[in-house]
Amino acid sequence: MxxxxxxxxxxxxxxxxxxxxxxxxxxxxxxxxxxxxxxxxxxxxxxxxxxxxxxxxxxxxxxxxxxxxxxxxxxxxxxxxxxxxxxxxxxxxxxxxxxxxxxxxxxxxxxxxxxxxxxxxxxxxxxxxLKLFYDVSHLSLPSTSTSGSERTEELSFLEKDLPAVAVDYKVEEILRLLDNPAFRVVAVVGMGGLGKTFLLQHVFSITKHRYDCSAWISVSQTYSLRKLQCDLASHIDLELASQVSGLGITDVRAAALIHDKLEGKRCLIVLDDIWSRVEGDLISRLGLPTGSSNQCKIVVTTRSRGVAENIDAHIYEMQHLWEGESWDLFCLFAFRNREGNRPPEQLESLAHQIVEECGRLPLAIKTVAASMAKSSLPQEWESKLGQLKKVRNAEDPILNILKLSYDCLPPYLKSCFAYFSFFPEDTQISLSTFKIPSAIYQDYVIYLWIAEGFIPQEKDREQWDIGLDYLHQLENLCLLEVNRVLSCYTVHDLFLDLVVNICKEDECEFDIPVNETRFRRLLLANKGVYTNVISERPLLCKRFLRTLSFSQNPGITSVPEQLLDHVKVLRVIDLSLTAISTLPKCVGKLKLLKVLNLSRTEIKEVPDCVRRLKSLQFLDLSFCTSLQRIPDWIGELKCLSYCNVIRFIKLIEKRMPKGISQLSSLRTLRSDLIPLSTEGNGFFNIKDVCNLIDLLEIRFTLKDARTLKSVEDGILDSLVKMRFLGIENAISTTEGDREESSLPAFPEKMKVMKGLQKLRIVRFSVPSWICGMENLTELFLTECSDYPSLQKMPNLQLLILANDSKCRYLPKNFGERGGFPKLANLQIEDFPLLEELPALEEGAMPRLEFLLIDNCPLVKRVPEGLERLRRLKVIRVVKGEASGELEERLKEGGEDWNKIKANNPRIQIFFE
Structure with missing residues (x-):
């Protein structure tokens, strides 16, 4: 290792x-x-x-x-x-x-x-x-990247429609328990690796829409009650004071606020991964209502029957897979590129023996199968079988089976996967910007790998793209789990135990060292560390230190000067979710520092010492609610590639410093909408944006007609690499100066952004040429008009149409045969005059899984042909002023309900 x-x-x-x-x-x-x-x-x-x-x-x-x-x-x-x-x-x-x-x-x-x-x-x-050396003067160094052809095949499982194996009947059993009024709390109990969390993800995704509110909370082995309360509050739209510092209201008061918020409501709360008996009743300490008259349903997953008994839950025992289920699951991951997911004849016998050695445990079966997916030689399968037979008799056979999967990784992926020890247990790695309040972004993982030197520099590919490819490889090898409910990655507890042990061997410390020891990474995230502790125990041998993480320790209110003094090779500092308000001046001496994470801290200004960090690539200031401004000298950080300033206080009237235009290496400017202007009025000048020719992500709003004219004239046509773009027309018009119906066309010059993947447009007329943007996967159209032939977009997966006060009919060609070939999620929100949805011809929207109709009061029925969509899982109707006829047709026994259920009995239909 x-x-x-x-x-x-x-x-x-x-x-x-x-x-x-x-x-x-x-x-x-x-x-x-x-x-x-x-x-x-x-x-x-x-x-x-x-x-x-x-x-x-x-x-x-x-x-x-x-x-x-x-x-x-x-x-x-x-x-x-x-x-x-x-x-x-x-x-x-x-x-x-x-x-x-x-x-x-x-x-x-x-x-x-x-x-x-x-x-x-x-x-x-x-x-x-030692007789280890032999001369290979022409030896090629280990490859750290897949070839172009391999990359084409290396699709993320997120992009595939994988059937759920051995889950459906268990889902039905859990649903029956939730429907039983006698059971307020249900505990899914079983050993690690049986698929408890995976099962509950399915249950949660198809039932959460039945409830007034729902929340998925990861508890973990070393949980913090206040953090759990804050996570829960964020899901139920409740503000808890002092979420970072932990000061202000007490845990008891927070529990009372949560209880009052949920009292009398139909709610579904999942508490995932409670490890052992906790002090008192965790459910009541969180503030969850459990009285006999309450409609709150609580589901927990745990490895311990003692936990279930302690919270007085009805116990659902998870069992090992049956033999046939084990075989089907193995084939799904080992032979996913073969027709029918079935093995070639010469491998079938070996495959059956390997499945038997995996002990009918889903996690072991998936990881072993995924590690063999690209192997077709019988001798390689025989070797794997021999390895499995050896470890089956070991003290911890499951952990040893997982270790075999790790050992099969190429060196570059071993380093990347082991680095997940950086994060606390049950960390969620979000695939989207705002999906989970407490999660980290996948960008951060990739920049950590870059900072540590795990990702090579290539002439024709961005390091971020290579890192994303590595994430997909780890996912496809089942070393990362995909939570489709929350759209995030997680690392299974058993794998986390494995990588922590690996990293301990490679000079990582997970507690403040007491004795003289050599270590290169100090990872103390969510360890309950306080300022006085790190002040009293100076770091020994810190000259080797490369990575320092104090994340999620609200007891840290400052960073002592002596802690970082004389640290020469530090690459990463993570102080996120601490209560610090400033940084020691010695930070400016860290010449190799590449990652500085200050998100969700109480920092009031970016310290002047940061301007001396010439190697800095990643700066996260998101959700720093005490931060007053971003300094003009930020332009001196010439290597800065990623800057996140989402939701720091008002963005000072949404003004950005001029210095940002000097950041020639900037790829991602993650922020709330930034006002653009041609005037020297303190807003972000449009010419500043033009200088950022390598920019991949930005969101901005146009404040005046001159700025719009500049965009229409192509002043931004240098931003050809853009992937994520948000643009809002916020130009005020006097009454009678412009007809409300005549929205400006989305600027045609934007066609140069051929690589766009996500596009958010607000208050523009949508042009027909936008349909030719082949790489677009997500499209948000708010207060727009003139919807063109969007159904021809080959890779569109998410389409949101919102706030159209004039549209009566969507284009009929939206439902044409072959239209929207990859669309999985369609949401239509706030269309007060919309009378009907286009009928769907055979072959239209073949991959649609989720349909939302929100506040469309004149819509009386779902689209004709909807019953043919076999992949459709959820129809959700937010009634608002919805017509009674739509509800009548969709409720149980209604005309549309009968037609849809006859062809797709597992579909879930919800009204809110």
Whole structure:
């Protein structure tokens, strides 16, 4: 396992040494020959790693050799990175290479390189003595990316329609329990890996619309009552004071507020993953109403019958899969690219034996099957069977089976997957911006990987794209679980245990060290750490520290100066969800810092020391409600690629600093709508945006006619790489100056943004050319008009039409044969004059799963042909002023209800 991490780092070093743009930093020129020597020797070491890995468990000397190789890899990377960024701080160029600062740096670096060379020579000699080394001068370094053809096939499971295996009848059993008025609390009990959470996701997705409110809360092993209360409050539209600091109202008062909010309402609350007996009754301490007259339904998942008994729940025991179910599940993941998901004849017998060795446990079956999905050689299947037979007799066979899946990963994915130890248990990695209040974004995971050097730089691909590809690979290997209810990734508890153990071997600390020890990552997220604790225990051996996370510790109100002083190679600082209000000045000395996460803190201003972080790529200031402004000097952060300023206080009347236009590396500006203007009035000037030619994401509003004219004239046509765009027409018009019906056309010059994937348009007339945007997957049209032939968009998956006060009929061609081939989610909201929805011809909207009709009072029936949509799971009608006729036809026994249910009996139909 250690060699996997080392190999990934070595691959990155070899690439740097071979491909570095030497002219970018003159200091690199001084060590060019040294770096070439390092690359050559590191390639030789790489050739020894596989043999060493195979012997490390039995041979102590080999294991120690691997540890030294890993340390050499880290130290070599530090040297190269420090050389690469030094010019950003000294302004060194060819003409002034011999200035004093440069000479001092070169002297120190030459000394370190000399020492490193000596260590490498000794390591190679030891490899020869251990008979690990053999000459492969033409050896290719490990690949860190899939080829173009492979990437085309490597689709995320999110994009596939996978059938649920061995779930349907269990869902029906849980639904019957929820319908029983005698059961207020239901506990799904079973060992880890049986699929408890997966089952409840299905139940939650098809039942939540029956209730006035619903919430999915992950509890985890080391839960915080206040955090659970805040998570619950965010789902039920309740504001709890001091959510970050934990001060203000007490837990008892918070529970009373939650109880009052839910009292008398029909609600569904899922408490996922309660580990052991908790202090008192967790349900009542949260504030959930459970009286006999209450309509609140609570479902928990737990591994412990004691937990279920403690909360007086009706127990539903999860069982292992039956033999046929195990086989079907295995085939679904191992042979998903074959017709009928069935194995070739020469593998069928081996496949059956492998399924038997997985012990009818869904998690083990899925991960083993996914690891074999691209293997067609019988000898590889025989090898896997032999490995499984060995671990079945181990002390913890399930964990050892999962470890086999980890061991099969290529080195670059081993490093990436092990890094999930960075996050606390049950962390949700959101696939969308606003989906889950307490979740992190997938962007953050990718930037952490970039900061650690796990993602290579390629000429023709963005590092972010490569990172997204890695996430999809881990998902398809079933190492990441997809929660389709919340649209997020999670890591199963058993896998988290595995990666934490791996990282402990690779110099990660998960508690503040008491004794002298060497560590490179200190991960204390959600550990109940307080400021006085980190002040009283100075970090030992901190000169090696690369990553520091104090996230989700509201007891941390400040960061002591001595904590970060003399830390030279720190790449990541995560202080999110702490109560800090400022940063120590020494942060400005962190020349290699690439990630700074201050989201949801009490920081009042961005400290001046941050302007000296010339290597910074990722800055998160989202939900910093005390933050007053973004400083103009932000433009000095030349490497900044990602800046998140969503929902910090008012965005100071939504003004952005001029300095942002100087961020030539900026890819993502994640914010609320930013007003654009051509005037020098303090708003974001449209010319500022034009300078951000590599921008991938922005949301803005047009405040005046001159700005709209500039956009129509193509002033933004330099933003050809844009993927996520939100644009709102907010130009005020005097009465009679413009007819309300004559909305301006969406600017045609936007056609240059061919790579757009998500588009949000507010108050524009939608042009027909938008249908040619082949990469668009999500389209939001609010207060728009003139809907063109959107049904021809080949990859559109989500369509939201909202707030149209004039539309009486949607285009009939919306329902034509073959229309909307990939549309899964259609939402029509606030159409007061809409009289009917287009009829659906055979073959229209074949993948539609969710239909929302919200406040369309004149709509009297669902579209004709809707009953043919076999994938449709939910029809949701928010009545508002909805006609009684629509409700009559859709309620149980109604004309439309009978027709739809006859063809699709599992569909759920809800009225709100």
């Amino acid at each position: 250690a060699s996997g991490l080392a190999n990934g780092v070595l691959g990155k070093l070899g690439e740097i040494a071979a491909r570095a743009a030497w002219n970018e930093a003159s200091l690199l020129l001084n060590f060019k020959n040294d770096f070439k020597w390092l690359e050559k020797k590191l390639r030789q070491i790489c050739a020894s790693l596989q043999a060493a890995d195979e012997q490390s468990e039995q041979n102590k000397n080999v294991k120690e050799w691997l540890i030294e190789v890993r340390n050499i890899a880290f130290d070599a990377e530090d040297i190269i990175d420090e050389c690469a960024v030094e010019h950003l701080y000294t302004n060194t160029s060819q003409s002034c290479v011999y200035n004093c600062s440069s000479l001092v740096f070169r002297y120190k670096m030459a000394k370190r390189i000399k020492e490193l060379k000596g260590r490498i020579r000794a390591t190679i000699q030891e490899a020869q003595d």
